[in-house]
Amino acid sequence: MTIRGARSWPAALAVTALACGGAQAADLPATAYKAPAYAAAPAPFSWTGFYAGANVGGAFTGNDGFANAAGGNGGKLSGVIGGLQAGYNYQLSPLVVVGIENDLGFTGLSRKGDLVNPAISAPWLTSGRARAGVTLLDQRLFLYGTAGLAAGELKDGPIHKVKMGWTAGGGAEWAFLPKWSAKLEYLYTDLKHDGLPDWRAAKIHTVRAGVNYHFDLFR
Template sequence: MKLLLLATTALLLGAGTAAAQDQTYDWSGVYVGAQIGYGWSKSTTRVDIVPVWITDVHHNATGVLGGLYAGYNYQMSNNIVLGLEADINAADLEDKTDDWILSIGGVSGTLSNFIPTSFKMSWNGAVRGRVGYAVGRFLPYVAGGVSFGGYKLRFHDKTVATHSSTRIGWNIGAGLDYAVTDKIILRAEYRFADFGSEKFSVYSFPSKNDLKTQEVLFGIAYKF
């Protein structure tokens, strides 16, 4: 019985000490990490072939992405954590289609096997502010800021027309960091980015592209 009491007391003291250490974990500092994830996008391109026609082509590109991130956190006395972070990713979000949506006078229909098209986002990145609340070694947070991305549209009619661009937009997201050790931090995050609209021309026809992306990312970082 005495041995059982001693063992129980030792376990309780150990658990209490571990909990106290977790509660005093300080998120302040610089960190660098690597991430990988899955992304999907919604791209709508409108081409004014005939003024009274509304001709749209939709691409729902999906694929993997991954890269590096770095940032700085500052933990206040009330456990609120403020941070600034930047990342850059290589991406392979791609979709192909030859179906177009034709609208005339409010009536819409699908033009199948019309003009083959492809969309590909090859990279993206962001600069974001972060606000979190430290719960020991857990840090749930929200983040938002400016997004950047490079993509290419190709139209395969009698000749190939290509439009490449670097877009700037805004993003918002949420995630959870977990400090496995004092130096190693794991992460899971969701992010939404809106790159707005961009005007250009395809085969000399006025065109416009709207682009939005979503991502789920998993990362591991080293805190200095």
């Protein structure tokens, strides 16, 4: 064997090893490439849909809020108010929301009677209102104004009357969970004179907090 032949043996062995390794690699199963999972962007929050909830707060009248049966001043009334509300919102755009709401509240508005003036109270109030406003903070904060018709039962001694009127106010509602929101609201309610000389309009201020559950039946 010549020196040249001896030197070629290592090269031949290297080529053979590479060929065997390539054949073994070809026999291995191909590794499947998995693309990263696609995460869809979360849908924007929407106020559209039906809702229902409960509220509690306080109510009071001005000093001339009621007149007693003798024609005098019934005095200022104040008390707790609490009840239920239900409505429907429709989001016209990312900024604008409109809707309707009905509510029924049971009140502690009352004044004790005396020898001259009978007891006065307003056991319940109800309203049907339109709401409209704008959204802020990723559409989860709803600032709104509201107005509509109102009614309530007024008791002045032996006289019980259900009086009609109007109400208006505004509030803020915050969606703290996908289906839950909390609100703070002020309403001014004016129950109009009904033709009886011994009844004046009842002017009632209400401040209340509430919570709503939002249904997604039509989303």
